[in-house]
Amino acid sequence: MKNKRLFGLSVTIGTKMSAVLEQISEAIEQKKGIFITFVNPYVYAVAREDSNYVELLDQHDLILSDGIGVKKALDMFSDEENERISFDNTSLASTLFPLAAEKGWKVVLVGGKPGITEKAGEVLKKDVADIQVVGCLDGYTNPEENQKKVMALKPDVVVCGMGVPRQEAFIMGLKELGFKGAALTCGGFFDQTAASGVQYYPVWVDRYNVRWIYRLAKEPRRLARRYLWEYRVFVISVLLAKLGLKKAIT
Numbered sequence: 001m002k003n004k005r006l007f008g009l010s011v012t013i014g015t016k017m018s019a020v021l022e023q024i025s026e027a028i029e030q031k032k033g034i035f036i037t038f039v040n041p042y043v044y045a046v047a048r049e050d051s052n053y054v055e056l057l058d059q060h061d062l063i064l065s066d067g068i069g070v071k072k073a074l075d076m077f078s079d080e081e082n083e084r085i086s087f088d089n090t091s092l093a094s095t096l097f098p099l100a101a102e103k104g105w106k107v108v109l110v111g112g113k114p115g116i117t118e119k120a121g122e123v124l125k126k127d128v129a130d131i132q133v134v135g136c137l138d139g140y141t142n143p144e145e146n147q148k149k150v151m152a153l154k155p156d157v158v159v160c161g162m163g164v165p166r167q168e169a170f171i172m173g174l175k176e177l178g179f180k181g182a183a184l185t186c187g188g189f190f191d192q193t194a195a196s197g198v199q200y201y202p203v204w205v206d207r208y209n210v211r212w213i214y215r216l217a218k219e220p221r222r223l224a225r226r227y228l229w230e231y232r233v234f235v236i237s238v239l240l241a242k243l244g245l246k247k248a249i250t
Contacts, residue, residue, distance in 0.1 A: 038066030
């Protein structure tokens with residue numbers, strides 16, 4: 001796995017779930033820290049308005065393809081095989097939390113409205129035997145205050161869901177404070193888990209890679225503009241690259 005740029009944004013290519021989990025385990029065991037986030041078509045619209053977000057992405061160790069759109073683009077324009085790796089229970093979350101329980105890693109959840117991470121944490125405790133969720137912090141408290149709380153809890157794994165780019169800024173703040181575990185962003189994972197449990201997506205939705213349609217149907221007011229308008233930045237880039245008018249991978 002190596003980091004390149006896809007349409008100007010850092011992204012890890014040649015991704016494999018097994019390799020990601022191996023790097024997380026190694027970073028925790030060797031206390032060297034690893035910082036992981038995810039990119040989907042929406043973040044290209046964010047980057048267009050916020051140049052700081054581009055710099056934040058560059059500071060992460062792994063920038064994984066969250067969603068089928070980025071994965072397909074990587075397959076189209078790179079010579080590497082790429083797995084879709086999202087932070088949900090159809091992907092990384094379903095393997096990371098059981099691994100944390102097996103290894104005895106302490107986990108802290110950060111993000112969402114007050115009470116959301118507590119609900120998500122209870123769902124995880126019921127689903128994953130022996131998982132150690134040692135802290136649940138909301139995403140509305142001052143970030144610096146929450147970062148200090150995280151460091152005091154001394155977790156091995158921090159999962160942060162605050163939306164782009166706040167979640168990336170939060171885990172980069174942990175990096176500056178010397179955090180030596182695994183810190184990952186997770187988008188709307190806590191809201192999904194608190195509301196629907198570990199099985200947010202029906203099996204057929206995951207099988208046919210129509211997760212975005214399912215989410216749009218469930219949350220039209222929040223996601224309609226994102227999917228039907230803001231995704232255009234990414235889609236136009238793909239079309240231009242296919243026509244040879246834009247460089248895809250640099």
